[in-house]
Amino acid sequence: xxxxxxxxxxxxxxxxxxxxxxxxxxxxxxxxxxxxxxxxxxxxxxxxxxxxxxxxxxxxxxxxxxxxxxxxxxxxxxxxxxxxxxxxxxxxxxxxxxxxxxxxxxxxxxxxxxxxxxxxxxxxxxxxxxxxxxxxxxxxxxxxxxxxxxxxxxxxxxxxxxxxxxxxxxxxxxxxxxxxxxxxxxxxxxxxxxxxxxxxxxxxxxxxxxxxxxxxxxxxxxxxxxxxxxxxxxxxxxxxxxxxxxxxxxxxxxxxxxxxxxxxxxxxxxxxxxxxxxxxxxxxxxxxxxxxxxxxxxxxxxxxxxxxxxxxxxxxxxxxxxxxxxxxxxxxxxxxxxxxxxxxxxxxxxxxxxxxxxxxxxxxxxxxxxxxxxxxxxxxxxxxxxxxxxxxxxxxxxxxxxxxxxxxxxxxxxxxxxxxxxxxxxxxxxxxxxxxxxxxxxxxxxxxxxxxxxxxxxxxxxxxxxxxxxxxxxxxxxxxxxxxxxxxxxxxxxxxxxxx
Amino acid sequence: xxxxxxxxxxxxxxxxxxxxxxxxxxxxxxxxxxxxxxxxxxxxxxxxxxxxxxxxxxxxxxxxxxxxxxxxxxxxxxxxxxxxxxxxxxxxxxxxxxxxxxxxxxxxxxxxxxxxxxxxxxxxxxxxxxxxxxxxxxxxxxxxxxxxxxxxxxxxxxxxxxxxxxxxxxxxxxxxxxxxxxxxxxxxxxxxxxxxxxxxxxxxxxxxxxxxxxxxxxxxxxxxxxxxxxxxxxxxxxxxxxxxxxxxxxxxxxxxxxxxxxxxxxxxxxxxxxxxxxxxxxxxxxxxxxxxxxxxxxxxxxxxxxxxxxxxxxxxxxxxxxxxxxxxxxxxxxxxxxxxxxxxxxxxxxxxxxxxxxxxxxxx
Numbered sequence: 066x067x068x069x070x071x072x073x074x075x076x077x078x079x080x081x082x083x084x085x086x087x088x089x090x091x092x093x094x095x096x097x098x099x100x101x102x103x104x105x106x107x108x109x110x111x112x113x114x115x116x117x118x119x120x121x122x123x124x125x126x127x128x129x130x131x132x133x134x135x136x137x138x139x140x141x142x143x144x145x146x147x148x149x150x151x152x153x154x155x156x157x158x159x160x161x162x163x164x165x166x167x168x169x170x171x172x173x174x175x176x177x178x179x180x181x182x183x184x185x186x187x188x189x190x191x192x193x194x195x196x197x198x199x200x201x202x203x204x205x206x207x208x209x210x211x212x213x214x215x216x217x218x219x220x221x222x223x224x225x226x227x228x229x230x231x232x233x234x235x236x237x238x239x240x241x242x243x244x245x246x247x248x249x250x251x252x253x254x255x256x257x258x259x260x261x262x263x264x265x266x267x268x269x270x271x272x273x274x275x276x277x278x279x280x281x282x283x284x285x286x287x288x289x290x291x292x293x294x295x296x297x298x299x300x301x302x303x304x305x306x307x308x309x310x311x312x313x314x315x316x317x318x319x320x321x322x323x324x325x326x327x328x329x330x331x332x333x334x335x336x337x338x339x340x341x342x343x344x345x346x347x348x349x350x351x352x353x354x355x356x357x358x359x360x361x362x363x364x365x366x367x368x369x370x371x372x373x374x375x376x377x378x379x380x381x382x383x384x385x386x387x388x389x390x391x392x393x394x395x396x397x398x399x400x401x402x403x404x405x406x407x408x409x410x411x412x413x414x415x416x417x418x419x420x421x422x423x424x425x426x427x428x429x430x431x432x433x434x435x436x437x438x439x440x441x442x443x444x445x446x447x448x449x450x451x452x453x454x455x456x457x458x459x460x461x462x463x464x465x466x467x468x469x470x471x472x473x474x475x476x477x478x479x480x481x482x483x484x485x486x487x488x489x490x491x492x493x494x495x496x497x498x499x500x501x502x503x504x505x506x507x508x509x510x511x512x513x514x515x516x517x518x519x520x521x522x523x524x525x526x527x528x529x530x531x532x533x534x535x536x537x538x539x540x541x542x543x544x545x546x547x548x549x550x551x552x553x554x555x556x557x558x559x560x561x562x563x564x565x
Numbered sequence: 566x567x568x569x570x571x572x573x574x575x576x577x578x579x580x581x582x583x584x585x586x587x588x589x590x591x592x593x594x595x596x597x598x599x600x601x602x603x604x605x606x607x608x609x610x611x612x613x614x615x616x617x618x619x620x621x622x623x624x625x626x627x628x629x630x631x632x633x634x635x636x637x638x639x640x641x642x643x644x645x646x647x648x649x650x651x652x653x654x655x656x657x658x659x660x661x662x663x664x665x666x667x668x669x670x671x672x673x674x675x676x677x678x679x680x681x682x683x684x685x686x687x688x689x690x691x692x693x694x695x696x697x698x699x700x701x702x703x704x705x706x707x708x709x710x711x712x713x714x715x716x717x718x719x720x721x722x723x724x725x726x727x728x729x730x731x732x733x734x735x736x737x738x739x740x741x742x743x744x745x746x747x748x749x750x751x752x753x754x755x756x757x758x759x760x761x762x763x764x765x766x767x768x769x770x771x772x773x774x775x776x777x778x779x780x781x782x783x784x785x786x787x788x789x790x791x792x793x794x795x796x797x798x799x800x801x802x803x804x805x806x807x808x809x810x811x812x813x814x815x816x817x818x819x820x821x822x823x824x825x826x827x828x829x830x831x832x833x834x835x836x837x838x839x840x841x842x843x844x845x846x847x848x849x850x851x852x853x854x855x856x857x858x859x860x861x862x863x864x865x866x867x868x869x870x871x872x873x874x875x876x877x878x879x880x881x882x883x884x885x886x887x888x889x890x891x892x893x894x895x896x897x898x899x900x901x902x903x904x905x906x907x908x909x910x911x912x913x914x915x916x917x918x919x920x921x922x923x924x925x926x927x928x929x
Contacts, residue, residue, distance in 0.1 A: 189775040189857045198828045204848040211813040212849055219842045435788045530777055536851030537778030
């Protein structure tokens with residue numbers, strides 16, 4: 066065997082004056098980057114194993130640890146960057162597809178950061194959310210063209226709606242890709258703040274049925290954990306067609322993550338790989354999708370809205386229009402920056418389009434066709450803060466999905482190693498020793514805090530614009546101006562340039 | 566410089582309205598006097614009136630008021646109108662010289678009835694008129710439909726409202742409803758079509774405020790085929806009422822609850838049945854909620870409705886005296902023409918003042 070040409074990504078620096086040899090770093094690091102040298106009676110590190118997740122840094126009682134980018138540099142080359150070269154070394158060693166976790170980290174344009182919000186000055190007053198009601202309540206589901214009212218009563222019921230106190234939901238993450246404690250955290254947080262979380266394709270663990278009214282249950286290509294009770298358990302059902310991080314490909318949960326509980330929840334044998342095919346093998350076209358939508362509606366007596374989740378791809382506007390006409394009540398679009406528990410690197414970094422452009426194109430198309438009110442639009446991938454939420458709603462979204470931000474609130478440090486199952490923060494792992502590091506009660510509080518903090522910020526931003534109900538922001542692109550965008554991009558976004 | 570319609574121009578304003586609930590007609594003198602008192606609320610860049618009951622000789626004809634900027638525009642528009650309508654009578658709208666009024670377009674009116682063969686299948690006469698108005702405003706450059714309702718008309722232009730009243734000789738007309746508008750645009754509108762009231766069929770709106778939901782309202786209305794050529798709040802509000810009341814037959818109180826929706830905290834305290842209804846209203850028509858400050862008077866041949874935004878961010882006062890309902894931006898504008906009304910009050914935010922002929926009274 067030849068020597069490996071891979072060099073470390075990170076350098077672990079230990080201040081020997083500060084280190085008290087308590088070895089907490091050794092115990093905390095599931096990657097085994099720290100070890101105790103019995104002979105020298107010293108804590109040492111193997112830099113090559115470090116993923117820069119900050120677990121050791123956070124737990125070191127004397128702040129003796131610093132993680133840096135490994136200083137070794139290749140000869141400068143704008144074309145052949147270090148990551149490109151290292152990828153080739155890895156593939157030359159393994160002959161395999163490169164895998165990664167979390168969302169696209171490449172420096173593509175972030176359109177959120179080229180959009181600016183409006184505020185009231187003189188001609189209309191801004192509104193102080195501390196003095197006046199500021200309403201964020203949002204309904205997701207099919208809206209009829211008109212109401213029928215007679216003698217002060219509604220004579221025709223409107224289709225089922227999801228009611229959200231804040232237009233934010235936790236996006237799909239399956240049990241298997243993340244730990245039960247992570248899901249419990251999000252489910253309890255969703256219940257506390259009046260929003261939804263999403264099961265992903267991993268089924269619904271028996272401990273989670275009590276959060277039903279805050280749950281969107283997913284039906285994906287592997288159909289894991291799908292049974293009548295499961296469909297009835299949630300407030301809505303989501304058909305997952307695609308995911309922003311890996312449009313066009315399926316999923317693979319390796320057998321080592323399929324322990325007893327995952328196996329029971331997913332209804333597959335313990336220790337077997339859970340493979341979600343790339344397409345649903347009963348959906349090869351739009352009319353097949355329509356059949357599945359109505360099968361699910363039949364199965365739940367038309368009492369629950371059905372959502373269809375797709376990745377933002379080139380022809381997104383036409384696809385979304387087809388999905389609306391196929392009977393979906395909600396369309397969830399996941400942008401190319403959306404996160405993942407595991408995806409092929411080249412797919413994650415090169416397939417799909419930005420959510421901002423996809424959202425603008427879909428909202429405009431559905432309006433041109435006069436069917437925008439027939440579906441709700443939910444977008445994700447990636448919504449990073451409350452300003453992104455406000456901009457997304459102004460572009461036309463009814464609500465947003467967040468997943469990466471939600472995991473960060475639980476302690477994720479975006480080390481992009483979810484696929485390894487060694488998450489030191491107890492999130493993307495099934496190792497019981499690691500899972501118990503995440504206390505679901507504390508997790509719920511942190512995730513709920515995040516939503517409440519964003520809620521306050523959204524109210525401040527709305528009030529500044531002179532708006533006191535979120536429905537007046539929805540699709541209100543006059544509240545946006547673009548900076549540093551081409552005419553064509555402004556055109557697609559449907560916003561004016563700043564100054565106009 | 567871009568003119569109104571090509572650019573969005575926010576405005577402050579004064580509004581006033583008078584209605585005789587028995588349907589007795591009175592001259593335009595009072596409304597001019599009332600709006601003139603609020604001279605300082607406008608800046609000479611827009612004033613106008615809507616009057617109902619002024620054409621008793623043609624009660625069943627659509628009264629088209631048009632502005633023309635050229636003879637060519639008039640010729641083209643008339644060819645189009647003649648294609649769709651039988652015109653019973655037409656002529657110049659009488660005006661008098663007012664030194665301060667400049668650059669007036671030619672103002673012409675037509676009393677018209679749709680030709681039966683001009684109607685599309687399933688199209689009502691009202692819908693044909695709406696189609697014609699949208700078409701003229703969008704396609705005939707230099708032509709603008711000022712109003713198109715039966716037994717009513719709008720008179721407006723660039724100037725102070727009292728100057729417009731004098732210019733259009735409104736003291737010579739007699740109507741049972743008069744509304745008026747004085748405008749304080751933050752930009753030069755450049756042409757007469759941009760002044761208010763804005764009308765469609767026999768709806769007219771005078772409006773004071775700047776709605777911050779305009780973009781959302783506009784995009785919702787566009788889905789139902791409305792073309793918003795003026796980019797003004799008033800236009801959007803007019804179409805919102807037209808959609809709800811005329812096209813969708815929504816009861817007036819529900820239409821009002823759409824535009825100035827009750828807060829969720831108030832809905833929570835309603836009976837279960839009402840909760841279901843108001844929840845549905847906000848779910849389905851959320852994009853029609855008017856957000857930000859406004860006070861409006863909606864006129865029609867059935868009566869008037871005055872409404873404030875739900876936070877009451879604009880002034881609005883109402884009063885009654887015998888059979889007459891008064892509404893104005895300021896109390897002084899009412900007392901100017903009715904010094905001692907029997908009742909005078911400031912309606913709460915989102916609480917409409919409704920004056921209808923049929924119901925035979927004024928509801929608070």
